[in-house]
Amino acid sequence: MPERLIVRGGKWQSSGLWVRYGLIIHPTMGAVLIDTGYTFHCTRANERSIGLRAYNAILRPELIDAGQPNAFLARFNLAPRDINYVIITHFHADHISGLSLFTKARFVACEHAWETVCKASYFGNLRHGIFPELVPKDFKDRFQPLSGKPTVETELGINAKDIFADQKILALPLPGHAIGHFGVILRMPEKSVLYAVDTQWLFAALPDKNHPGFPSRFIASNKNHLSISSRVVERFRDNGLGDVVLSHDPVQTPYDIIDVEKNT
Template identity: 35%
Template sequence: MTEPLACFILDTGHCLASEHHLIEGGARQQMACHSLVALLRHPQHGWFLWDAGYAPAMLEATRRFPYLLYRLATPLRLRPELAVAAQLPRFGLAPADIGQVIISHFHADHIAGLRDFAAARFVALTEAYQAVAPLSGLAALRRAFIPALLPADFARRVHLLPAFNGPPLAGLGPTYDLFNDGSALLVRLPGHARGQVGLLAHTTRGRLFFVADSCWLTRSIVERRPPSSFVNFIADDPRSLRDTINRLHGFTAANPDIQIVPSHCPDALARLLEL
């Protein structure tokens, strides 16, 4: 294996949601669900992102019906300076320095920053893109997808991955080795969104497993408590979502050295945020 990936965790803003929706048995109180992005550097292949998070484009895209409903359902608390592109200068970087963006899934809070990276290649699972590409209006909103957030040339710049056939992660299935050196392994994490993937990264901060929205709170995995049935409205496959949480519980129990990083977990963000 090559040397570990440099890794910086960025907060791109948050929405508000009730804890009792985020996890079964949760309190009826609002929580801030931050949208986490990982800025990573491979020693040979350079800088890349895990998701693109929130960005000002999100506010513009949700001004009008039907996408206004997204903002009403998840009240947004965004600041322009938190967009990934706006944070890059403190690392001595510009958007053109980002070679690729790995898209965990196509929900709006994970792709709102994509248009800021005009030179990047995008990487996603084929089934994830095919599930949303033809959608618009209420049909898109039903999958938490906002078409206007994709760059106009997205189809030309995206590298769509077929079914994975690399060595499996125990209990989670086959992997895709992003750089063919074991430093960044993608694995399917079905249930929340069609074609959702996670990233197991060997970083300077240890082994981090970015599990996207397999759950919203780390304790969902620790305690095997999925989101409430309320979220079945947007879940691609509620049964698979529960199964994925159970599988992640088994995987983490067997690998206690690996840190699980859900994209919206306040505890994970507080532990790893790059200040």
């Protein structure tokens, strides 16, 4: 999409966006995913609704086979059945479209976000890029709400949820982009990393003066909260608390697994 639509003052030329998801090998919980990325369930499944087909037609994502969960996990000698947990940062289609692959995983997400998805009308969900058809039918049976996790204070002075009660993976509230949207702080021995997900789509859009207007802000659940969350992410980065990764910024990070053949 044109860069100017996702960062104020950007160019009118098209800017390609990535869709990241993450794999963590936890010392006691095993293989954990953060989101599932944008999968072929959105682009090729025959049973897709008209709304999902339209969503895909508008975005026209270019999916790479090597970046799909099955192929990606195979690089680590894993399969979808080996994933024990999927941490769902929010319920937009490009973050949950592969949930049905993970038949044995427990799902960790914001309870309010899930309840909102359940209560909203089809068109209410559609307006925010949410398609309940992508959620497994037994989601409720495998759901672990963040509200039930211990609370810890982060380096930012903001409370987060300690997902596995060991202070290694923290769910940091970053509201604004979507209801219940949160980032993930990974506390590794060498440094911490904040996966700030969709707080903004580009790093260039984080400063107040560069926050995009319509249509990007139309998608946001709360534009005022979005501004506050952007400043939180900037503070984490600028105060040297660790690295920051955004879901869609196309600049390569040290945490990306690159497909050599496609260079993406």
